[in-house]
Amino acid sequence: DAGVTQSPTHLIKTRGQQVTLRCSPKSGHDTVSWYQQALGQGPQFIFQYYEEEERQRGNFPDRFSGHQFPNYSSELNVNALLLGDSALYLCASSFPGGAAYEQYFGPGTRLTVT
Amino acid sequence: AQKITQTQPGMFVQEKEAVTLDCTYDTSDQSYGLFWYKQPSSGEMIFLIYQGSYDEQNATEGRYSLNFQKARKSANLVISASQLGDSAMYFCAMREGYGGSQGNLIFGKGTKLSVKP
16 A cells, blocks of 8 residues: 655756646545645645645745645645745645544655755 | 744653653644654654544553643653664644544654664
């Protein structure tokens, strides 16, 4: 049973460019949440997708957008990259009927903006 | 506003000894859940233990136990018999609302645990 997978593992982009990160949830999970973890900090919630719609959003600008596909996989898009967007981006999956602790994280995508 | 505070940036523990990692939280909700995650250098967040705000017993999972003191709003993680593989970052997190796995997590800044042989 595959856990949460993310691609790519590492990514280097230039300031001003756009980037797309991908996440496939754990089998049986239909909800995907995205987090940004800057160096030396705890993860910060970006947004959550359920039934192909953004259900919750954290305090992130509109440059951060997402999408969820019918197979529950998700993309995180960041436009007009800033140096401060350099971080580890974590995806977590869950499902509404799950126990409270059932939110599993993927290995993350490490984004470097130069 | 909800907040998680971890006051220990770094901790050292001798192999086979116990260690306590501190976590305090702030919320106005009566229903919430508290989590501890381990993050090795590889980056993946590994779930360790969960405590619901209405759970009367402190949670335990193998060598991990959560010392939940609701009145003091603290949820300290105790690791017994430390192993070299326990060296990692540890994050305390909170989700408001009780039950279910939806809703976003609010994380503290983490504690870096180093286990000495």
